Amino acid sequence: MPFINSITPIFYRLVKYINASGMAALLATVGVIGFSSASLASEAPAIAAAANIKFAVDEIATRFQQQTGLELRISYGSSGNFITQIQHGAPFEMMLSADEGYIDKLHQAGFTQDEGIVYAIGRLALAAPKASPLILDPELVGLRQLIDDGKLSRFAIANPDHAPYGVSAREVLKAKGLWDALQPMLILGENAGQATQFTISGSTQGGIVPLSLVLTPEFAKRGNYVIIPDVLFQPLNQRMALMPQASETAERFYQYMQSNEARQVLTQFGFNLPKPVVKQGD
Template identity: 65%
Template sequence: MQSLTRLFHALGFTLLLGLAMVPLASQAADNAPIPAIAAAANIKFALDDIVKNFTAETGLKVRVSYGSSGNFVAQIQHGAPFEMLLSADERYITELNKVGFTQDEGVMYAIGRLALVAPKKSPLTLDIELNGLKTLLASGKIERFAIANPDHAPYGESARELLKKFGLWDDLQTKLILGENAAQAAQFAVSGSTQGGIIPLSLAMAPQFQALGHYVALPAKYHTPLYQRMALMPKASSTAERFYQYLQSDAARSVFTQYGFGLPNR
């Protein structure tokens, strides 16, 4: 694992490590508190762009922590000072809303997709029917294959569903490398220590990933839809509320589209 960590630093993935840490509140130049936002790891690159645009347009700042949606739900229920959650699966927002941890049921902001990926020197042939993966697995040449942990990461859960659909789940059990979240799974998938993985399309499309690996987008019909929903916490600040509205704007929706997301109807 130490060698993997050194590799991630060398690849410029430092920002993706320690994804689920809760940030301390700090003060903006105008003394307004900077709200802490929890966001699913699969939207990191898209949301980084959106945050940059939001600050440029409004002068306001937000501080984002990236991680698995399931872990964030547990943190929020134990008092983590997040003012908004952007979940990779809408059921987590529903769960929080039922017990009073969100203002309301929130809104859907994006629809996710999966991608089959491999490092550039991998022998894995990429195709939407996973025939290349089947062949390589049958030949005994798949040693490691990365997905997010399906127990608390929605994209890992969907990857498991897809692999089961193609009859590959059981044979891959001993080969799986589980990322704590979708972004860590993407790191593993291009680290060179695996032959590939199934990760969010949004991460596979990022320039940081394409410099190291290649991908094929997988049809959404192969798994349960990944409806991504966000909601504000009861004590959200005016800055968090303004960012929440900005995420529903044409400018923000355009960025999500650039990273391969589908968009919900308004």
């Protein structure tokens, strides 16, 4: 998927709603599908998506475009930041959140067509660069040992203030009694994608990040991971919804995200799945 390499009038319509603190993160994580003069002319819908689903949604959106000929403009970032942008008028037609609470907040304020639907259930991984001294295990025993030995200097998670995966990482660390001890060592990513970059860049000894972002060949070349037990954090029910002004293309992609094909892709990237919605008459 190409990244933005030029500024266009339609992109200006989006970025004028983004505050300065969030600009660098957005520009670093925006992915664009079919970003061309033809797609701009047809007003391909702008879709906000949580950073943790980038690789899965890139694949799903590519299949959608191949099957329908319809193009999308997908921006990746933290769910909390997208909420603020939408409330201030950003022209998104659909949002795929990393947490259902954010969609509920938008719905209660009248920014979505309805309460939306859970499309995936997120999972967490403890990850580290290959050269890290951190011994990876599901119960974080190795992390505790590294802290006790005074050998941990930096550890990455997404910012809990606006990133659901950061909230869940904090829950895990509190459940294991490590949160207070880690405070001086924490490196906070603007979103889950940035936290994952910090985790494998060599600037940290490890981090707690979305499982979906470590199940890639690129990560495998640079890092290792173990899956964190789901019982250590509240379910990450990822919900999506359409905005009132959603176009037919956005509505079709919303339906496609619920298809068996899309659900199979989500499974490949480590997500658990909600039960499919049974429509009346089925």
